[in-house]
Amino acid sequence: MADSIRQFILDSLQEMNYDVEGIDDNTQLGPRGADLRSLSLAELALRVEDEYGVKFGEDEAEELAGKTVGEFCAIVAERMDAAKTPAE
Amino acid sequence: MVATNFRGALAADPDIGAGNVLAKLIEHGAALDGPGITFDTSVDGHPAWAPFTLGTLHDRVAARAAWLHSRGISQRDPVAVYVTSAADCLLSFMALTWLGAIPALMNGNMPGDIAVEYIKQLRGVGVLTDAAHRELLEGHDLGVPILADAAELGTGDPASAPAHYRHYRDDPIAITHSSGTTRMPTAVVHSHGSLFAATRLVHLATPRTEETERTLCVLPAAHAAGIISHQQALCNRHELLYLSAQGGQFEQSGTAVLDAIERWRPTGVYGFAVTWAELARFDLTTRDLSSVTLWFNTGDCAHEAHVRRLVAAGSHRTVTREGVVRVPGSKFIDGIGSTEMGHSGFSAVHRLGSDRYGRCVGKPYDFAEIALLDLATSTEVPIGQVGHVGMKSPTLALGYWNDSVQTYRTRQAGYYITGDLMYRDEDGYYYHVDRAIDSVDLGGGNWLYTAMSEERILMRCPDVRDCTVVAGRADGKIVTDILLLLAVGADREADRTDAVREALGEPAAATLRRIVAVPDEDIVVGPTGKVRKFLMRQRHLAATAKS
Numbered sequence: 001m002a003d004s005i006r007q008f009i010l011d012s013l014q015e016m017n018y019d020v021e022g023i024d025d026n027t028q029l030g031p032r033g034a035d036l037r038s039l040s041l042a043e044l045a046l047r048v049e050d051e052y053g054v055k056f057g058e059d060e061a062e063e064l065a066g067k068t069v070g071e072f073c074a075i076v077a078e079r080m081d082a083a084k085t086p087a088e
Numbered sequence: 089m090v091a092t093n094f095r096g097a098l099a100a101d102p103d104i105g106a107g108n109v110l111a112k113l114i115e116h117g118a119a120l121d122g123p124g125i126t127f128d129t130s131v132d133g134h135p136a137w138a139p140f141t142l143g144t145l146h147d148r149v150a151a152r153a154a155w156l157h158s159r160g161i162s163q164r165d166p167v168a169v170y171v172t173s174a175a176d177c178l179l180s181f182m183a184l185t186w187l188g189a190i191p192a193l194m195n196g197n198m199p200g201d202i203a204v205e206y207i208k209q210l211r212g213v214g215v216l217t218d219a220a221h222r223e224l225l226e227g228h229d230l231g232v233p234i235l236a237d238a239a240e241l242g243t244g245d246p247a248s249a250p251a252h253y254r255h256y257r258d259d260p261i262a263i264t265h266s267s268g269t270t271r272m273p274t275a276v277v278h279s280h281g282s283l284f285a286a287t288r289l290v291h292l293a294t295p296r297t298e299e300t301e302r303t304l305c306v307l308p309a310a311h312a313a314g315i316i317s318h319q320q321a322l323c324n325r326h327e328l329l330y331l332s333a334q335g336g337q338f339e340q341s342g343t344a345v346l347d348a349i350e351r352w353r354p355t356g357v358y359g360f361a362v363t364w365a366e367l368a369r370f371d372l373t374t375r376d377l378s379s380v381t382l383w384f385n386t387g388d389c390a391h392e393a394h395v396r397r398l399v400a401a402g403s404h405r406t407v408t409r410e411g412v413v414r415v416p417g418s419k420f421i422d423g424i425g426s427t428e429m430g431h432s433g434f435s436a437v438h439r440l441g442s443d444r445y446g447r448c449v450g451k452p453y454d455f456a457e458i459a460l461l462d463l464a465t466s467t468e469v470p471i472g473q474v475g476h477v478g479m480k481s482p483t484l485a486l487g488y489w490n491d492s493v494q495t496y497r498t499r500q501a502g503y504y505i506t507g508d509l510m511y512r513d514e515d516g517y518y519y520h521v522d523r524a525i526d527s528v529d530l531g532g533g534n535w536l537y538t539a540m541s542e543e544r545i546l547m548r549c550p551d552v553r554d555c556t557v558v559a560g561r562a563d564g565k566i567v568t569d570i571l572l573l574l575a576v577g578a579d580r581e582a583d584r585t586d587a588v589r590e591a592l593g594e595p596a597a598a599t600l601r602r603i604v605a606v607p608d609e610d611i612v613v614g615p616t617g618k619v620r621k622f623l624m625r626q627r628h629l630a631a632t633a634k635s
Binding site for chain 2: 034043
């Protein structure tokens with residue numbers, strides 16, 4: 001699952017005109033790494049919400065700046081699991 | 089983690105600081121044809137309003153460094169800079185720090201007699217000035233020579249500038265001064281590390297936004313905020329237009345700021361509280377402020393009445409499922425801070441529809457440790473109770489220049505005591521009630537907080553543009569006079585007693601003596617537009633005692 005989430009994130013960044021060369025699980029989304037703009041973080045969160053049916057709070061997009069790609073994938077996977085649990 | 093971009097690389101460089109930003113940008117490979125600074129005056133034949141690139145800016149600073157070097161200015165030499173234009177101020181600052189000297193930046197609005205005394209007390213090596221200020225200084229014993237008019241430094245040969253001084257983080261890189269509302273402006277010395285700490289920890293560490301991509305700065309260039317704001321823009325590689333002298337004479341500065349917004353179309357506008365009070369003279373709906381997404385305030389806390397008008401103007405982009413759209417309304421960040429704090433210590437965000445006002449200054453920045461103290465016991469006061477603001481922060485200035493007494497008087501229990509009074513709520517939000525020196529003990533555990541009273545009066549009297557609460561002791565009892573600056577068209581004779589009494593609350597209302605609508609010139613302000621309450625209190629009480 002993590003692989004497909006990572007690929008979706010990289011594809012999204014590319015569609016949003018970011019150069020994804022050299023970006024891996026250890027790359028931070030914010031200023032210490034990919035340096036995504038504030039609006040891009042919000043857009044990325046929205047794309048992930050639509051793709052995987054998870055939710056991010058209003059202030060969470062900004063906090064993603066401190067996460068690495070790997071950490072972000074883990075958060076998405078965790079929320080997908082949590083979303084499934086009550087239905088089972 | 090390895091930084092993979094320019095901002096990250098700058099923030100991770102342990103040697104960058106407020107003394108060498110320009111040199112470090114170039115060392116890190118910033119494009120020389122990228123943004124430098126745009127000034128509102130001509131510089132060395134380069135026209136006003138025409139942007140400097142980073143390369144041309146560097147060249148103009150190198151010329152000045154060469155000139156100063158040829159006159160023997162060297163490391164640790166304090167040099168006063170007493171000029172009007174932002175260009176003269178900031179270019180002199182960059183050239184002096186190039187040499188490891190210590191620019192002592194002075195607000196051009198500082199009166200001549202005070203400036204003479206201030207320069208003497210600096211015990212420096214010289215003064216850079218301009219024609220207008222040279223007139224104020226000539227004939228007075230400054231203790232040091234006037235080296236030149238700042239513009240003359242541009243005649244130096246950039247190729248002969250010496251190698252940039254290598255700064256250590258504790259090196260003094262600038263002396264700036266407080267607003268000077270109570271006495272002689274206090275000279276405060278900043279270090280290479282302290283004045284850059286917030287740029288490193290906040291402005292290079294948060295996601296890029298359009299809000300500051302094109303910044304119009306109306307902050308006074310000679311102050312700590314002037315140094316921080318221009319370095320913040322340079323490091324983020326943003327465009328910056330720097331207006332001189334906060335837009336000029338305060339009564340006309342609102343027009344200057346609005347004209348500059350319409351002409352230059354900034355996304356962010358930076359100013360002190362006086363700028364927002366001046367903009368309150370205008371019907372903002374008649375001006376084109378659509379480019380503005382952010383208003384940033386520092387220094388004093390801004391008034392709700394002024395902020396609400398600003399967030400209703402401008403526009404911002406937001407992400408929706410239909411894509412990125414531009415919607416009406418802007419953001420106002422209120423960042424209370426001071427020269428000594430070396431940056432805003434707190435940050436409060438107001439938007440169209442947000443409702444946390446009442447002098448809420450938000451929460452402290454992550455880099456700052458704040459305690460609200462009872463100074464008698466050096467312990468923290470409980471939630472809801474007013475205490476003195478104590479601050480630990482990497483941004484704190486080194487101390488007061490040539491004044492160890494004051495440096496140590498303002499330190500307690502490991503904190504710098506800012507001179508502000510605040511309380512905090514259970515959610516961790518802080519509220520500024522007054523400057524300690526302006527608050528009045530009414531006895532019985534009751535206090536009159538002048539700043540909080542002004543806030544409440546402005547909210548209850550929409551036709552009052554600004555106001556000042558002056559309280560003091562007359563004939564053995566405390567009396568409070570309310571001085572109102574009315575909006576255009578307001579009824580001068582209207583009886584506002586009930587609204588003012590309600591704003592003051594009991595028992596302060598019992599001290600109310602009179603409410604006076606005054607002309608602008610009756611309000612005495614310091615060099616940054618901050619009301620000189622201490623002086624006004626003395627004058628007003630003396631005048632009313634005679635009458």
